[in-house]
Amino acid sequence: MIPRITHADPDRDRQIRRALDEAGCCVVTDAAAPEVMGAIAAELAEHGDMASVGRSDFEGHTTRRTGAPLPRSATFRSIARHPAVLASGDHVLGHATTWRFSAAEYIEIGPGETAQRLHRDRWKYDMVEFGVEVEMNGMWAVTDFTEANGATRVVPGSHRWPAEQRPHPDDTVPAEMPCGSLFLYTGSVYHGGGPNESDEWRAGLSLQHAVGWLTQSTNQFLECPPAEVGDWDDELLRFIGYTKTGNGLGYWRDSEDPLTAVHPDRELPRGWATVRPA
Template sequence: MADGAVILDGVLTPAEADAVRAELDPWVQATSPGRDGFTGFRTTRTGALAARSPLCRDLIRNPQVLAQCDRLLLPSCERYQLHLGQVIRIMPGEKAQSLHKDRWAWGTHLKGVEPQLNTIWALTDFTRENGATRVVPGSTGWPDDRRADPSEVTQAVMTRGSVLVYTGSVVHSGGANDSDSDRVGLNITYALGWLRQEENQYLACPPEIARTFDPELQDLLGYAMGSYALGYFSPPTAPGADPEVVPPNYALGRRSAGSTLGSAEDRAALSEDVAQG
């Protein structure tokens, strides 16, 4: 993705997109708009997708998207994780959001590494009139203080069921909704496994819910070691009732033999990184 963004057409059928929207709509309708210009006074953001929506659990694991995560993120981590999942509804009368890079969630501290891969799944058609995402192609390498000229900005016009895939380093924003209907998109984002998630998945999808999921989804939510010794905990139980140091998936009832930290592969990868460092 030399431009930093690409549209995958027709990943979902219109009927499938409608089903996802219908499943989430009760929570969307109950969500209050933002309280500042950036979040949008006519925009709602509804999260906890994995906990609330069985259909979204499949979208989080979409093979086309995960293949891009493998290519973009795995060179900088042992595993990546779900960074956030939310429905973004831009309602009529909303102004265009200010242009930004999503990587700024971590400030401007990260240099020389791409921290995330983002997706916007169109649950309605995205048009120029209803607020299709604004994107500045080729802006991934821009300095943080570089501002886009209006001529450099385009929009991700796409039909419902299509997906905009873009990096955390590309300049973008929500568009203005000058139409008479909502623009609804599903924002599913992945980040390096050693970074703090924007949406705290352990609270949005706690162990009592996550333990019912398959291991791949559990790992994506963050119930896995970020590397050999990143993310373990000590169960707050009676003396001797549990091992003292266990990986996050222990909270879901998953037990494994061998190391109580990361896997042997994690340790080998860490040792190789140190040797090459």
């Protein structure tokens, strides 16, 4: 069973932490208004039309993926640091000096799509067994997610499975949720896009976050270059990677703070010492 938590519940963050510990996943309902989801869909629509459908069994054959929602959608920027995202990342990735945004992708699963292969998202890191969780991911329901239209299928509790244990499709349950819900899951939970047996498209905004010492899935400094992000909040810039981390990672030139590249007029402290995101 996937734990379900209501966004407005005063005990929300504690429940999210417990669900991620026990099940490795949860659904937060009413995390954003359906209008917010609609605005993101509208802002991404012109880019989605240009993106091709997938080319492999993993990407899907009637699934459209649109990248770079941060620069393309001001509305997505306004919810990238949603409180439920911050609570889950702080809990799962808080062992690292910093954790940060890694990628987001708008995934539209079309009628007739088959089930995606079940996987752990953290396998992208050469399938290394790190001994700590390195990813904390999510999926915004931009449309309703139903079992029929391709809701993500997940194996609750599989974040604890040993490396050699593999899931069977019968182990999965669909992350059914209304538009505006947020499905949260750790990098070790087995899951995959569901088969779409309906005649409608299922749209979701997939989120990836990782510890600061790993490469981000998308190159944020190409996607959100310094010259184009001068009016973004410092918190968001820190969140997408304009920050030092660990013991001497992420600095720029003469041990400068990378935020200096966006705001050359600012005097920011130099040095390798980590600054935690604002």
